[in-house]
Amino acid sequence: MEKQLFTVSIYTENNIGLLNRISAIFQRRHINIESLNTSASEIEGVSRFTIVVSMTEEQIKKIIGQIDKQIEVIKAYYHRDEDTIYQESCLFKIKSDLLFEERQIQNIIKESNARIVTVNKEFFVIEKSGRREEIELLYRELSVFGIMQFTRSGRIAVTKDEMKISKMLQAFNQ
Missing domain, CATH: 3.30.70.260 (ACT domain)
Incomplete structure (x- = not known):
């Protein structure tokens, strides 16, 4: 087996x-x-x-x-x-200036069906729910810009x- x-x-x-x-x-x-x-x-x-x-x-x-x-x-x-039927959730914390300076981040958020939870001068937080593969893909796409913090829930x-x-x-x- x-x-x-x-x-x-x-x-x-x-x-x-x-x-x-x-x-x-x-x-x-x-x-x-x-x-x-x-x-x-x-x-x-x-x-x-x-x-x-x-x-x-x-x-x-x-x-x-x-x-x-x-x-x-x-x-x-x-x-x-x-x-x-299963899902996981995650949060990404990223520097705020990137949200406005890097158009590609906005496209990544939109295409991945993630949502912005909060924005302030220092950082913004993105929430994503989905399958583990979707979360891992979003992580790879955002990591090139620098992720300040990341956490993922259990299934x-x-x-x-x-x-x-x-x-x-x-x-x-x-």
Whole structure:
């Protein structure tokens, strides 16, 4: 079996130390986490971890089994890229004078469907949401002008198919 990217969705109680225990499951197997995001989920009082890893399907099945054994974990799932709709977001901070002196920067912003979030005398900030490849392309295009700061979020994803967990938890809460 060959490695591929998987998006892992973990529905949990919101408890201290859980992130550490979940990341240790990957660490013990020497698996690098490509992306990690935690947030509220569609279910009140339930948090959701979205983790991206590169591994074989056999490995991911074992990992999901280990994650599911954690007391605070309600349910863990894994998904292939073709089964999800996903995005990342990023922010670029660039010197303000370039915005007005370099027409090419304005074209890059427009063509990449990025947007200017703020502008002041010293710098301006661009926000871009999209696939990792789109963000990496924008980074390469802007880096020739000098990037003062850059940050990118982890992947956020929803599945194309319905997640059974919502019905399961609604029935449990009634």
